Amino acid sequence: MDAPASTAASTPFSTLIRTASHEQHTEAENSTFMSDMLGGRLGVDAYRRYTEQLWFVYRALESTAESLADDPVAGPFLRPELARTAELERDLTHLGGPDWRSGLTPLPATAQYAARIEECAREWPAGYVAHHYTRYLGDLSGGQIIRGTAEKTWGFARKGDGVRFYVFEAIGNPAAFKREYRELLDALPVDDLEKQRVVDECKRAFALNTAVFQDLGREFPLSA
Numbered sequence: 071m072d073a074p075a076s077t078a079a080s081t082p083f084s085t086l087i088r089t090a091s092h093e094q095h096t097e098a099e100n101s102t103f104m105s106d107m108l109g110g111r112l113g114v115d116a117y118r119r120y121t122e123q124l125w126f127v128y129r130a131l132e133s134t135a136e137s138l139a140d141d142p143v144a145g146p147f148l149r150p151e152l153a154r155t156a157e158l159e160r161d162l163t164h165l166g167g168p169d170w171r172s173g174l175t176p177l178p179a180t181a182q183y184a185a186r187i188e189e190c191a192r193e194w195p196a197g198y199v200a201h202h203y204t205r206y207l208g209d210l211s212g213g214q215i216i217r218g219t220a221e222k223t224w225g226f227a228r229k230g231d232g233v234r235f236y237v238f239e240a241i242g243n244p245a246a247f248k249r250e251y252r253e254l255l256d257a258l259p260v261d262d263l264e265k266q267r268v269v270d271e272c273k274r275a276f277a278l279n280t281a282v283f284q285d286l287g288r289e290f291p292l293s294a
């Protein structure tokens with residue numbers, strides 16, 4: 071049953087968006103590919119392919135950021151200490167050598183995901199915020215679990231090449247950073263209808279991530 075309007079209206083937006091995407095978070099977390107990869111059942115080639123997909127996603131998020139810098143809705147979220155493209159490129163050089171980029175193409179679901187981010191960046195800054203939240207707040211949270219597992223499973227140096235994507239050198243206190251990020255969400259300067267659309271876009275962002283995992287799962291099935 072939906073919460074009464076008065077409750078929904080008084081619930082901080084950061085709580086609303088987290089609660090609304092909770093179920094899909096569990097789904098993404100428990101996807102076959104993620105479980106197999108983090109369960110140590112897949113080789114480092116799967117981790118590399120996954121990291122390549124992230125590069126397309128973060129390029130979409132970060133190459134469009136400059137055009138949103140002065141936007142009143144999306145602008146406040148654009149913090150340079152979050153930027154991941156350079157870290158992903160270092161990880162990919164480590165994983166694939168200096169030519170990692172030659173011939174690299176996104177999986178179909180990744181191409182769709184990146185295209186949707188770019189579309190939001192161009193046409194709908196509040197929708198871009200939904201994508202920004204879904205990735206960066208996740209990286210600052212569960213990303214840390216993924217890093218630990220990747221280091222253990224494939225022998226990367228702690229916080230070193232291969233897992234730099236998960237290391238936010240410029241964020242000294244992730245808990246405080248997340249608190250401030252949630253305050254920005256709570257102060258999002260849009261009306262309730264638009265907030266609901268942002269929640270829906272967040273759900274779409276989770277679905278796009280799950281679709282990438284499905285594509286990856288098809289490429290890396292566990293041999294029976």
Ligand code: HEM
Pocket residue numbers: 084087088095098099100104108203204205207208209211212213215216276279
């Ligand atoms: C194996 C994979 C994953 C693990 C182990 C994981 C784990 C976690 C954990 C432990 C938290 C902290 C929850 C809290 O503070 O209450 C979290 C938060 C979050 N995760 Fe994940 N996660 C995974 C995958 C994902 C994926 C694929 C996405 C979406 C792209 C995602 C997006 C988020 C977001 C947006 C948050 C922040 C929620 C909030 O505080 O508002 N996670 N995750």
